[in-house]
Amino acid sequence: MIKLIATDMDGTWLTDAKTYDVDLFLREFKIMQERDIKFVVSSGNQYENLITRFPEVADQIYFVAENGALVAKGKQVIHTDSLSDNDLATIVQITRQYDEKAIASGLLSAYVLDSTSPEYIEELRKYYYKITPVADFANLDDQIFKVTFDVAEAKMPQMLAELKRNYPNLGFVSGSAGSIDMSTKGMNKAVGLQYLSKKLGINFREMVAFGDSGNDVGMLKYVGRSYATGTALPxxxxxxxxxxxxxNDSAVQKEIWRLLN
Structure with a gap:
């Protein structure tokens, strides 16, 4: 019996144009409400960004954002797990060692260096609702959940392996084919689902999840039934x-419809 359905956003739920079939979802959500099936948006993206995607029902769904480090019910944040001072300091040093664009994700905002071009910041608004330019990532007055490198797809696998090898006490996952998320070791979307499992009394075997990237692996392995899109990373x-x-063909929504019917 299905009691919870969790889905990643980019590359999984959203099309390349960052849209989805709203009418189909609302029909599905009505059925989920009638059967007391929890719907969970589980993403590496900023919570403030995610909540804007579901204006009709945002108050009635759960969010596992920032790769599991933030959990919310509607507009209420119910759990956070931010980076320790030591881990954040190490990650800040990593951003200084590598010549890559970096974004720090916090509870109050996402942060980019003030040398970041306006064009790139505008591109980031697809994923971050709040963005604040800063002189440095050190001493940010916020709870920081992760820092993301935006890297070329061709170099991402090698760089990911290098970071894992050189910094074994931190967590590194591919957020997409061209990004690397740096966070607390062991932090992933499954951690957020484990929190909801205890809070809602739902066994992991009663959960279904959909994903497409490295930051979905923990979640896909954790739940009772899991699906990856055809364009997913290996x-x-x-x-x-x-x-x-x-x-782009609403495959996740179509599969949810099949599961519900």
Whole structure:
């Protein structure tokens, strides 16, 4: 019996144009409400960004944001797990060692260096609702959950392996084919789902999840039934029980409709 459905956003639920079939979702959500099935948006993205995607029902769904470090019910944050001072200091040093664009994700805002171009900041608004330029990532007056490198797809796998090798006490995952998330070791979306499991009294076997990237692997392995999109990274496909179609064809929503009916 399904009691919770969790889905990643980019590359999974959202099309390349950052849209989804709202009418189909609202029909599905009505059924989920009638059967007391919890709907969870589980993403590496900023919570403030995610909540804008579901204006009709945001108050009635759960959010596992920042790769599991923030959990919310509607507009109420109910759990956070930020980086320790030591881990954040190490990650700040890493951002200084590598010549890559970096974004720090916090509870109050996302942060970029004030040398960041306006064009790149505008591109980031697809994923971050609040963005604040700062002179340095050190001494940010916020709870910081992760820092993300935006890297070329061709160099991402090698750089990810290098970071894991050089900094074994931190957590590194591919947020997409061209990004690397740096966070607390062991932090992933499954941590957020584990919190909801205890809070809601839902066994992991009663959960279904959908994903496409390295930051979905923990979640896909944790739940009772998991799906990866056809365009997913190999790590996500290997972790999933089944491969479905593309987000551009609303494959996740179509599979949810099938599961509900």
């Amino acid at each position: 790590s996500a496909k290997n972790a999933a029980d089944r491969i479905i179609g593309s987000s």
